Amino acid sequence: MNKHCIVVHGGAGTILKSTMSPELEKLYKQGLMDALTAGNAVLEQGGSAPDAVEAAIIQLEDNPMYNAGRGAVFTHDGKNEMDASIMDGKDLTAGAVAGVTHIKNPIKLARAVKDKSEFVLLCGPGAETFAKTQNIVFENDAYFYVQQRYDQLLQIRDSGATQMDHSDKAQPQKKFGTVGAVALDLHGNLAAATSTGGMTNKQYGRAGDTPIIGAGTYANNRTCAISCTGHGEFFIRAVVAYDISCLIEYKNYTLKQACDEVVNKKLVKFGGEGGLIGLDAQGHAELVFNSDGMYRGMKRAGEDFVLGIYRE
Numbered sequence: 001m002n003k004h005c006i007v008v009h010g011g012a013g014t015i016l017k018s019t020m021s022p023e024l025e026k027l028y029k030q031g032l033m034d035a036l037t038a039g040n041a042v043l044e045q046g047g048s049a050p051d052a053v054e055a056a057i058i059q060l061e062d063n064p065m066y067n068a069g070r071g072a073v074f075t076h077d078g079k080n081e082m083d084a085s086i087m088d089g090k091d092l093t094a095g096a097v098a099g100v101t102h103i104k105n106p107i108k109l110a111r112a113v114k115d116k117s118e119f120v121l122l123c124g125p126g127a128e129t130f131a132k133t134q135n136i137v138f139e140n141d142a143y144f145y146v147q148q149r150y151d152q153l154l155q156i157r158d159s160g161a162t163q164m165d166h167s168d169k170a171q172p173q174k175k176f177g178t179v180g181a182v183a184l185d186l187h188g189n190l191a192a193a194t195s196t197g198g199m200t201n202k203q204y205g206r207a208g209d210t211p212i213i214g215a216g217t218y219a220n221n222r223t224c225a226i227s228c229t230g231h232g233e234f235f236i237r238a239v240v241a242y243d244i245s246c247l248i249e250y251k252n253y254t255l256k257q258a259c260d261e262v263v264n265k266k267l268v269k270f271g272g273e274g275g276l277i278g279l280d281a282q283g284h285a286e287l288v289f290n291s292d293g294m295y296r297g298m299k300r301a302g303e304d305f306v307l308g309i310y311r312e
């Protein structure tokens, strides 16, 4: 079974078929296909799992329909503060950034932190100073201004609440999501990556689970690669990605058993809405969520693309 494989997600939340137009659904699926195609092309040529997940995430960051890079949601102060992380399952190296505001592709910066610095997590202005030393592309405010996103902020700005962008019950057609990818390459190595604008109306420099290695992202060849999406505070407290890895490493759970335990039992008890994608070194894949839906897709060597949005 050990063929190359890439799995992506575009966020979990209240995604209902009854409120989705066929045109919109097509666009979401095209975004997932583009990401899978980019990641699969890397893997097909014998490229590494970290390169594959980075290539997939870049596609989704450049797509304004997803809450990452160009489509990042707005903070309470009307800014875009993005988080991203990447981990290599072969050597357990990892890189992450939190609260970056003008980086076109935060995942590229996370990758540079992993490969070119002695650190794991860089935040805010410091991360952007580092970016300047790494030929990372910056964009201005206009690039990140997506009208629907700004409208989402206006709807809840004065309520004091934060919101997963895809859990907007009043405006269900405007649900977009955090993005993630996990890959298994031809050499049997795993990697995981996640990128997000976080939650609409967040403030005080809030960061979610996405840049936290072990919470939103984790990869270890001995166990699995995981990328999460959901209400970040719960995912941090439940240390979701690493918890799944631990169940496999210490308790001999299968990937499926571990994902079920953490997403459908532990997180549900916590009240944590969301989901994740996972792959193990044998190529078993899990795409699980306890929300109404999760944008998701998978491409395994020699097999058709598999795409999903709702609970099917």
Ligand code: ASP
Binding pocket: 011, 012, 067, 164, 165, 177, 178, 196, 197, 198, 199, 207, 208, 209, 210, 228, 229, 230, 231, 232, 233
């Ligand atoms: N996990 C992200 C955060 O809390 C949100 C999401 O997955 O949509 O920042």
